[in-house]
Amino acid sequence: MKVLIADDDRDLLGLIAFTLTQASYLVVKAADGPAAIRAFEEESPDIAVLDINMPGASGFQVCEAIRAKSRIPIMMLTVRGEEEDLIRALDLGADDYLTKPFSPRTLLARIKALLRRAGIENNSPVAAGRVALDVQEHTVRISGGNPVRLTKLELRLLQMLLANAGRTVSSDRLLVQVWGHRNSGDRQLLKQLVHRLRQKIEADPAAPQLLQTSAGSGYKLVVE
């Protein structure tokens, strides 16, 4: 698990890096905006922690740059009393924020929570109804049958549907969750992926029992 930390305060950077390393995360440090963007591109971290006030490019710009390419969880750091910043950051697609000063333990807890929410860290098998998903192995089992291998995207799609089992998930949301960023014109991708997933998990892919279409809105996983 690789964490990108961007902050211009050397001491704080060191402290955070130390704490996270202790907790056995890999840490990538950046002391200003441009360095953060570079680090993001070169290291492809799993999560980013960005200070809002940095020389070069502000945390906002970094956040925007990351969001243009990736859906990794982003946590913003800010000083007390600048709520305007936070609202803007959340609008830009940040997932969480922390107000300075904070204890390293708090940051750690928040990072864990973020990762858990993003479904990155949890590797235990998840199940609902007849569908049992093994994220580690990239496989599903339908009603106890043989495990079927899934590709990365198929897995992500199924994870999303499973997390909302029984309810319809809108195409737009799936698009964002699975691919990260897409102009909504790219429905064809989703169509294809659904089709391919159905070939793997449906007894009769032409008459889906599990992965059903909610015409005009999205798809849902039917569980009994």
Next chain:
Amino acid sequence: MKVLIADDDRDLLGLIAFTLTQASYLVVKAADGPAAIRAFEEESPDIAVLDINMPGASGFQVCEAIRAKSRIPIMMLTVRGEEEDLIRALDLGADDYLTKPFSPRTLLARIKALLRRAGIENNSPVAAGRVALDVQEHTVRISGGNPVRLTKLELRLLQMLLANAGRTVSSDRLLVQVWGHRNSGDRQLLKQLVHRLRQKIEADPAAPQLLQTSAGSGYKLVVE
């Protein structure tokens, strides 16, 4: 969108309720733990905001009780300097937290972010009288009958009528709300759509009980 707020500080409760109401959320208030748990069971809110220090049952207990039955987003409120609490809360399944004191705007932004993350922004079922609309599933249920699928336009029309249940909505307004822009001469569209919707929701489409015509002005949804 219904928000459950639990805090023993009456003033704060009032302030939060006010802010959220302004932002057109439905608010359910609770002044202590047991009241919060009761409110959760009776009102089935879409999101819960819980103070950790409350008489009766602590926020932890409420959080636990909610998590035992539901996966709605939970935000915890705490006073500065009690990070232990936060870690425990996150472990219990809380999704986010806020440190007192905070500005109402911040709380609002956080709630929005949480709802967005949970993907339940505007999907919760809406009901009035015998009509229960599920926007997410694109279905209606009339007096507990089987859900009926609606098309995009039918859904929009019914949403508009439901939002003004009991009152007549003018044809022009409906045209604008459902189609966006239309020269008001285009009443044929509305005629058609009303007709089609009646086929789906009226017991006897020829003698409408629910979706009635207000001659010369528009249509209204009759609720008891």
Next chain:
DNA sequence: CCGTTTTGTTACCCAGATGTAACCGCTCAT
């Protein structure tokens, strides 16, 4: 490197959703 797998793109089909037109029957003002 090369072959394989995964992912993205393009094109086409079809059902169902939506738009358009014509007609019916009622009411009301002339």
Next chain:
DNA sequence: ATGAGCGGTTACATCTGGGTAACAAAACGG
């Protein structure tokens, strides 16, 4: 009474969105 206006209904044309196939491009694995 009668024709204009309005709403309801029927019938049909057109459009949209989802499913499928075939292929191209990219990523992966040896």
